[in-house]
Amino acid sequence: MNVLVVDAQGGGVGRQLVxxxxxxxxxxxxxxxGANSAAAAAMLKAGADNSATGENAVIVNCRRADVIVGPIxxxxxxxxxxxxxxxxxxxxxxxxxxxxxxxxxxxxxxxVGVSDLNxxxxxxxxxxxxxxxx
Numbered sequence: 423m424n425v426l427v428v429d430a431q432g433g434g435v436g437r438q439l440v441x442x443x444x445x446x447x448x449x450x451x452x453x454x455x456g457a458n459s460a461a462a463a464a465m466l467k468a469g470a471d472n473s474a475t476g477e478n479a480v481i482v483n484c485r486r487a488d489v490i491v492g493p494i495x496x497x498x499x500x501x502x503x504x505x506x507x508x509x510x511x512x513x514x515x516x517x518x519x520x521x522x523x524x525x526x527x528x529x530x531x532x533x534v535g536v537s538d539l540n541x542x543x544x545x546x547x548x549x550x551x552x553x554x555x556x
Contacts, residue, residue: 423556424451426487427470428480428496428514430505433461435493435524438541440468442549443491447556453487455479457505480510484517489555491522491548498531520555522548 425443429436433456443452454470456462457480466473474483484490495501497515499508514521524544525533539547 423488424453424486425552426483426490426519427452427454427465428457428490428492428510429454429461429465430457430495430502431461433464435526435541435545436461437464437468438545439491439548440465440470442545443552444469446549447552450552450556453483455483457502457510477507477510481513484513484519487517487519489522489552490514490517490519491552492524493526494523494533495526495531497521497523501531522551524548 427436427439436454436456440452440454443450452470453472454462454465455474456465459475462473462475493502495506497511499506499511525536
């Protein structure tokens, strides 16, 4: 099973996702792709098995993933302060992988109808959902 974690900016959400996934499912391969090198480095330090940076890395790894996880902005072009390119959002959206998206109300994208949980609880729910696909 290959879990792809995609994040941008400082990689804080991705870092926490990688750490939680590796802690709960140490045998799962976690590939981390950052929209920038800081995000990729943060996720690699958190224990990702592989790490890459940039648009093409997102496109290629979305084809190889069984599960893609990250903030909801990874499916919205120009989100995360413009770091998610239209090609990145399209690659995540069109992937045959299961997508687990954290409803982060940031960058002018507001998700209504979901509980206002703290990041720690969102991370745990995402990790639990990954377990359903293993």
